[in-house]
Each structure stands twice: as structure tokens, then as C-alpha cells.
Amino acid sequence: MKKIFIILFTTLLVAQEKYPVDHEMVAKIREEGFERSEIENTLSYMTDVLGARLTNSKDMRRAQKWVTGEMKRIGLTHIEIEPFMDYGVSWDNEFFSIHMLEPDYQVMVGYPISHTPGIRGRKKMNVAIADIKTKSDLEKYKGKLRGKAVLSVPMPVIDLDRIRNGTPRFTDEELAVLANDPPQRKRRKRPPPNPERVTTVERNAFYKKEGVSVILETRGKRVAMVPGFARPGAKKDKWDRQGTLNHLPIVTVTPEHYNRMYRILERNIPVRIAVEIKTKIGRERQWARNVIGEIPGTDLKDEVVMLGAHFDTWHASPNASDNTSGVAVMLEAMRILKAIGVQPRRTIRIALWSGEEQGIHGSREYVHKHFGNPNDPEIGLKPDYEKFSAYYNQDYGPGQFRGMNLQGNENVREAFTSWTKPFHDLGMTIISPQSLGSTDHVAFDRVGLPAFQFLQDKIGGTGGHTNLDYYDTIPIEDIQKNAVIVASFVYHTAMLDERLPRKEE
Template sequence: MKPFPRALAAVILLVAISAFASDQTPTVDWDTVAKIREEGLQRSEVMDIVGYMTDVLGARLTLSEDMKRAQAWAKDKMEKLGLTNVVVEPFMDYGAAWDNEYFSLHMLEPDYQPMVGFPLAHTAGTKGKVVCPAVIASDIQTKKDLDRYRGKLKGAAVLITPPFTLDMAALTQGVARRTPEEMKQMEEAVVPTPQRPATPPPPLNPDLLKPEEKLEFFRAEGAAVVLQCESGMPGAVRGFARPGTKDDKWSREKTLGTLPIVAVTPEHYNRMYRILKRNIPVKIEAEVRNRVGEKVEKAANVVGEFPGTDLADEVVMVGAHFDSWHASPGASDDAAGCAVALEAVRILKAIGVKPRRTIRLAFWGGEEQGLHGSREYVNAHFGNPKDPKAGIKPEYEKFSSYFNQDYGAGQFRGIYLQGNERVRRLFAAWMEPFRDFGLTTISIQSVGSTDHVSFDAAGLPGFQFIQDRIGGTAGHTNMDFFDTLRAEDLMKNAVVEAAFVYHAAMADQRIPRKQLK
């Protein structure tokens, strides 16, 4: 290849950049960034915040008493920070509150062993301690399969999933940060990734039983407790809500009328399973006590504001989901994201900035069950042109952007543009002061599974950062505790988030929007 004159290359680059130019010339306020860095790196409170959330408050299942207590703390914390209009804002009828109060599981025969497990959310408890034989029924697929088990499950602990192969690599190798090749791949993607697979999944075999139909069979047969394993991670229990909860809206009657379902750690589950396969009886003892609310209640988000000045009616939002599953405090998923967002706003308060637009901090509820909190919030406050029920509110035009952290607790390495080419130059400029953090990658890709999607789906600019995977491996298990977090990563994230929110709040114009498809 012939050598290319540098000056010419520069001109071509400039032309190329201006062809892609967004509507505003990005400015970086280096003085304020310096203050943000100083406050966020030398006087950080992020680990204290996330430590309180995870150690003292604990798990935060949407619409549990635990979550209500945590939300009251969050409201108080935001008020103490000097935020205004702080509210615990209900967003939809969510069902009856559910909390686990006590759990124990033991193998009694052929050998004693305490077992690690956790009851699924919105299941019933046992009536005191139950001692029962374990029975494998993990091969039930269709109605015909049920016949083999009729009359054989009364008073039994039913093992309903096959044994789970352990992923030993996760234990022995740890999790690598993103490689330069991976970062390059993301950067070089030229079109946004579709958020849903292009080909719909094949239609289900109509004879296949739904999980809730199988459970109904076990209940009708008089089983005492259901045991399952959905984790291949050593030592980990992975368990969500009882199947069917979405349709029955977490009703008290359905919850109390179901069986206790316990997710068991793979080593312990597999051991029982292998013994039974040798035709040697296994006896277990279980006790589950859950508290179920008396009435249907609304789930809520917690929202507070740092009021703007000359553009106070325009809004820049930052946040994360405050709810977790119930087997651990959800340190990386997503107490970390909430702590980072809170710390970002704290930093801006501490250095005394006067934002032009209002900065609004949100701790969402109901994310784990389907982004409910953020979606209902967007519908109620901004509207959604694609949803006739939501309509378009006057605030829709006044909205600037939303920033989110929910891909674990690893540090920010860049940002996904969510298909919005018009923000590329803006974000590139805002990332410039953080090259030393390794915040260098801009990807046109669209990503899903968390709350920025609720904004994006309504045509509002909502963004998720590209994150290292450190600390994010324990999500949705009983092992997502404070110990998975790295202070350095979260401190940097709060600094970056503060700078993004600050620049978005100060820019001459709101963040440009992409065309709504």
C-alpha cells in the first residue's frame, strides 16, 4: 500500500466526522471532570453505600417486606443527600407480598448431610418439619408420563429436574476481563444487533406439560415438597419464582395453594439423585416458612431529583434496578448499579455543580420479573408513541436521556449506542477524559434485558454501558454478595456516570434521538 499523506488523511477524517455529526458540537468541561474525579476517587462513598444495601438490607425481592424496608432506606438516603421530590412511587398491582422467614433442608438417610437450598419465591411453606422419602420424577414430559407416577408420590420429596453438570471452569479459572479482541469486535459492528432473535422459536409440542401443570399433578398426588436444581455453578442455588406466577399475578390463594418448591445446590442435589439411581432410599427433612401478604399491593420505584436551573423542566435520568431475587442481596445485580447511580449524584452534589437540566435518580422495582418498574414509569411520566394506552405526555419532548448499569459490577469500558448514530460524537467526547480507565469503546450495538430498554422502546434515548464481566458471575444465585464487588471498578463507574449525567444536563441541546421504528 502507498503511504498516505497525513494531512490528507486528517481532512478526510474531519469530513467523515462532520458527515456523521450530531446536531450539537460536543464540549467537555475538563475542570468539572477533574473535580468529579477527585471527589469520586479520593472521597468515594460507593462501597459504603453498596455495603449497607447488601449487608444490612439484604435481598430485595419486588413486593416483599424486605424490599419495602430497603425502599424506605433508599428514600431516606436520597433525602439526606439533599434530593427533592423523593417518592416511593407505586406503579402497578403486583400481588401479595412474599418473604421467606426460615428454611432448612437435610439428608437424613443413607447418610446425614445438611443441604444448601432456597425456596422459590411465591411458593407455600411446609407445615412444620417434614420428613419424607425422596423420589425422582424428572422424566415427566407429557400427560402420558404422569401415569407412571400416579399413587406413588404421597408424602414424598419429588426431584423434578435431572442432575446438573457442574461448570468447574467457573470455579478454577475465574472470569476474565474483556479482551482487546472482544472490544474491537463490538466497536467494529456496523449495524445494531437486533434485540430479539430474527427467527421465532419452533411451536411447542402441544402434548408437553407446562411446569405449572406438572406442579399441579404433584400437589394433587399429595407430594410434600418439590426439589429442583437449575444451577451448574459450584455451590450455587439458582431459583426464581414458582411457575405460573405471572398469570396468577402472585395471588395469595395460588401461593398458599401450591407446593413448597426448593432449589438445591448442584452437588447436594446430584448426590441425592445418584443414590436414588442405585435404588437406595434417600430420606430428607425439610422445613420452609414463608410469609404471604393478605392483599394485593402495588410494587414501587424510588425516585428523587437534583433540580435543574434554567432548563429545570428538562430531565436527565440515571438509575438501576433496586429489586433482586431473594436468595442473596443481589450485590452485582443490581445493588452495585444503584450504588453507582446514587454515588454519581452524590459526587455532583458534593462538588457543588448547578445542573441546567434536572437530574433524576431512579431505583426501579420489578425489573427481574420483566422491567415492569421502568416501563410503567416511562408510560406514566413520558408516554410511548407506540402504546396507545400510554399516549404521549408533554414531558416526552422534555426528556434528554437515561443512563443505566446492570451488566454486573465490572467497570465501564465503553457504551452501546443502541443504534443511535447521532450520539456517537457526543459520547466519544465525553469518554475522552477517561481513556486511562480503559473507557474507549463505542458500539453501535443494541443490548437488552435491563431498564434502558423501557426508554429505548418508547423512542427515548436510554443507554447501558459496556462493562467488564468481573463480579457479575453470581447474579440470580445465592452467592451474589458484597464479596463479588471490586471497589476500584465501582468508584470509576460512579465517576464516569457522574460525568455523563453532568454533560447531558449542561449541553445546549437534549440528547439527539434516533428514528422510532
């Protein structure tokens, strides 16, 4: 009995030493992050003064310039704006308004979709329902739409439930499920293709041919909310000037304004609107860029620990949650580490990605260029592949970290369990085996590099990609905690004797 106890005790001791917690450093990080936090100021400046940052827009260039200055102020080195791919021509919306004039005057809320052209001056036009689903519908509308604005989708049924702001925090029971038996991600089954069905791209081409002036649509089901701003069928290689100019302007409006026009038209009463759309389309193709900064390492300075978030957003709001909150957390984590004067063994590198919203382009291209891709013989492995330890990301809203997702890498469970302990009092308690997708850590994970997205409460913000994503929706205390936790995870990863283990080790 006694012998077993000793063996157990020794194993525990050894296990603890492999991934120790530097309690003195954790105390310093907490003090800096809670007593002298700058995250509120950073988030406010980025959302209030800089605003939206569509990849390859003028807004984005201005914000990237600002953030390099901010990195300098924090004390980072090797600050670089690094081009990663040809992203076509720039696109900025400079002015927009839409009003219903008849049968009643009303200011309407809407936004032009990205990479669509503007119109000359303020134009008055009639609105028509042109809800096209099948090829036979095309015939029905031929010759009837010239010069009109068309309602291009059916009326949505408005969802009167709470918006994301009101989502409760994870309960202990829900966290236990995520730790022990997380639900498997289900692949949605696609219905078999219907040859009669007209795609959105085909439908829009028909409108163009018929001389439609503006395509009106709505993408959401929530009152006052306009989500989603990607042009249907758009690919970055088609974002040439002529392609954008050849397209029709697409305006997405709130569901309740859209439905009001629709119901009036169903009574056979004409709807007349005034629209003004001014967009600036660049003349030359440009490369999109990521912003990088570092705290240099010491004895293992050639090795790297990374942290990051996507800096780009859609254009209809400052996108406080998606992903200005993530950017603010990562910048604040770097500021904390610099302010307390860490001397990390490995180099700590922050990356603020671009092109995430159009398909995780910035992080993927960065990973391939610097670390390689074992799955693609043309890219192969770069020497830095072996010098990479781990990447930490935030992009699941502004809610506080409640745990860490292992991303299917059981080899890091022990490290993360140990490093989570000093933050149990902040509500960061669990380790979940689950893998998350849809954001920049995936770019690393896909090539076999350890990369993680924290498990976050789903509170704050409006769910991303909306017109309602402002500073006021962000729980500041939550992101303060996140910055402290990231700083500690990054620090502990940088101080290990070995790199963080990979899935296959």
C-alpha cells in the same frame, strides 16, 4: 492542500464545540469520586445490612425507606416512593432448612422459590424420583408420590469451569470487534411444540393432585450455586394469597446435593430428608413502588436527564452484583454531583426501579405514566416526552465501563465519543453500535427515548440471580470508576443547549 486543511480544521473545531468536555468539572468529579468515594460503604450497607430485596416484600419496603433517607443525606430533592402497579400480595421467606437424614446425615443448600407457600413445622419425608416429561410419564407415577418430596428434573451435568468471578477483562482485540463489527443478537429457534410434552406448570399441578409434599429441583450446573427463583408460570396478577397458598412449595437445591440424592435413589436405597419452610404471605394486595430523587435544574429545569438501576433483587442472597452494584453506582454518581455543587441546566433525576426481575415492570410503567408511549394510542404521548433528554443505566454486573453502546442511535456517537475521551486512561475507550436488552433502559428505548447501558467488563459477581452474590465478589475499583463516568455523562447531558438527539432526528 492548505484550503482542505483549514476546512478540516474548522469542521473539527465546530464538531468539538457541539459536545464539549468541561475539563474543570471532570477533574472535580474525578477528585470527589476517587479521593472521597463512599461507594464501598453504600455497597456494604446495602448488601450486608439490608440484603435481598424481592419486589413487594417486607425486605424491599425496609430498604426503600432506607434509600429515601440516603437520598436526603446526599442532598437530593423531590424524593418520592412512587407506586406503579398492583403487584399482588407480599412474599417473604423467613426461615428455611433442608437436611438429608438417611442413608447419611448431610446439611443441604437450597432455597424456596418465590411465591410458593411454606409448610407447618419441620417435616420428615421420603424422596422419590418423579421425572415427568410426557403425558405417558404421568401414568407411571400415579398414586406413588403422596407425602413425598419429588426430584422433579433430571440430573444436571455439573459444569466445572470457572464462575463469572474469573472471567478476564475485554482485550483490545475484543473491544475492537465490539466497536466495529459487534455480533448480531441471534434469536433462539424454538423447537416445534410436542403435544405429548408436559409443561412445568402441568407437571406441578399433577404433583399437587397426587399429594406431593415438596417439589425439589435444581436449576444450575455449577457446584454450590442455586440460580433462578421465579415460580414457573407465575404472573404478578396471580400473586393473590389463595393462589400462592394453593401451590406446592418448590425448593431448589445445589446441583451436587440434588445429584447425590438422585444417585442414591437410582440404587433403590431410600432417601429421607427433613424440611422446614416458613414464608410470610401478605393478606392484602399492594402496589409495587419505584424510588425517585432529583438535583433540580436551572434555566432548563423542566427538562430531565435520568440515571438509574433496578433496586429489586431475587431473594437468595444480597445480590451484590445484580443489581446492588448498579444502585450503588447511581447513588454515588448523584452524591458526587451534589458534593461538588453542580448547578445543572436540566434537572437530573435518579430512579431506583422495582419489578425489574419479573419483567422490567417498574421502569416500563414509569415511562408510560410520565412520558407516554407513541406505540399505544390509549397511552399516547405525555407533555414530558419532549422534555426528556436521556437515561443511563447499569445492570450488566459490576465490571467497569469499557465503552458506550449506542443502542442503535448513531446520532449520539459524536457526543459519546467526546465525553468518553477524559476517561480513556480508566479503560473506557470505545463506542459500540450494539443494542443491549433485558434491563430498564429498554423501557425508554422502546418508546423512542434515548436510553443507554454502558459496555462493561464481565468480571465480578456471580452472574446474577444466585445464592452466591455477596459483597466480597464485587471489584470496588471498577464501580468507583463507573460512578465517576456516569456522573460526568449525566452532567454533560444536562448542560447541552439541546436535548440529546433521538434515533429519528
